[in-house]
Amino acid sequence: MLRLEDLEVRVADTLLLGPISLELRENQVTCLIGPSGCGKTSVIKWMAGILPPEMKASGTLTLDGTPVERHDRFLSYQPQSDALFPWLTIGENVCLGLEVAGMSRGEAWAKAAPLFEPFGLKGTEHLFPRQLSGGMRQRAAFLRTIVQDSRYILLDEPFSALDAVTKIRMQEWLVSRLEADPRGVLMVTHDLHEASRIADRLLVMSSRPGRIMADLPINLPRGQRSETALADLREHLKTLLLEDET
């Protein structure tokens, strides 16, 4: 279990978020939702160890009870922007995390290559990021993140640039992949449909300084969630977010 305790983030004397505590289990998808600017991205950047230096954080992160020192060994992170390296091809970008983790280029390629087709990226392997649409770049960034065998995955609005059909396809792909190969996922999203369909648990943050104002487990398996149950859940979330605004 990955446990974050009493995270607070400040810039100068201003408290931007916290205190926040949360736990990620290895076989759960947790969606983090909340108003713009409440600190969702800052939470996951801190967990990934890449909060910018002007943002000062206090808090602890433990993995199975042990304080975390090297984030990159068990975490992969997809930032909000696609963050592909413009001077590398899509194939090289996708393989990069595997190579950094110690695989040879050939091994990395053998692992990543079969996924280009289901991700709608076949034929882009030798292209550069500037030659792809925003949605394709986001899928390539998602592929780069998911192809790594990390126990925990942090996703910051991974599907926000996708058209409606591709978004559903990617969500379904993620869910089926996690059913076959469970990982702990923390996913930031503004999309309540997405959150209610794919999460096992929803964490709702208040407006700045962001705190967790609701922790809602969804006990029904994804395949058994009726449209009515999903609509009720979204209404509940909307009410929470609207009440927080007032």
Ligand SMILES: Nc1ncnc2c1ncn2[C@@H]1O[C@H](COP(=O)(O)OP(=O)(O)OP(=O)(O)O)[C@@H](O)[C@H]1O
């Ligand atoms: N480098 C920075 N220096 C100072 N303040 C920052 C910096 N980056 C973010 N902030 C502030 O920190 C707060 C939290 O930002 P963050 O991006 O984590 O929010 P968010 O909930 O992810 O927002 P959104 O949903 O719009 O992506 C915001 O009020 C933002 O203005």
